[in-house]
Amino acid sequence: MTQEDVSYKDKKVISIGIVSELTGLSVRQIRYYEERKLIYPQRSTRGTRKYSFADVERLMDIANKREDGVQTAEILKDMKKKEQALKSGQFKKKMLEGQINAHFRYKNR
Structure with missing residues (x-):
């Protein structure tokens, strides 16, 4: 599947700073969720993380569950x-x- 075949929602084009602004999460929190295998950003040739709108939605879901007291291990299991x-x-x-x-x-x- 080529980049052109991917839905706009799944294209990895958003920087971590913009994702932070959209979600209200800190850059550190976003990186932590990546470390916990809850989110999978794409890396540019220079190593910059790139996220999709679907990733932003997933991060919002994760943040809501964390606010409800759900542990990351349980979120990963559910996902x-x-x-x-x-x-x-x-x-x-x-x-x-x-x-x-x-x-x-x-x-x-």
Whole structure:
């Protein structure tokens, strides 16, 4: 997938300073969440972190959960569970589409 194929929401184009302004989080907090594997910024050739709008939304979600007292380990566990469920749902959808396509191809012969 090329950069042009990526939704505007997922393009990694926002600097950490702007992300800090948008979220109200300090640069240190944002880096900490990266260290805890809660966020994955892209790095430019010069090593500058670049974030997407989806990353900003994720950081806001993390900040809200932290304000509610949820630990980062629990947030990570929950995120992995949601990602796995999404992947599983996508896999099931593809399997169903394949079965439907195979069924109708077979009937049309």
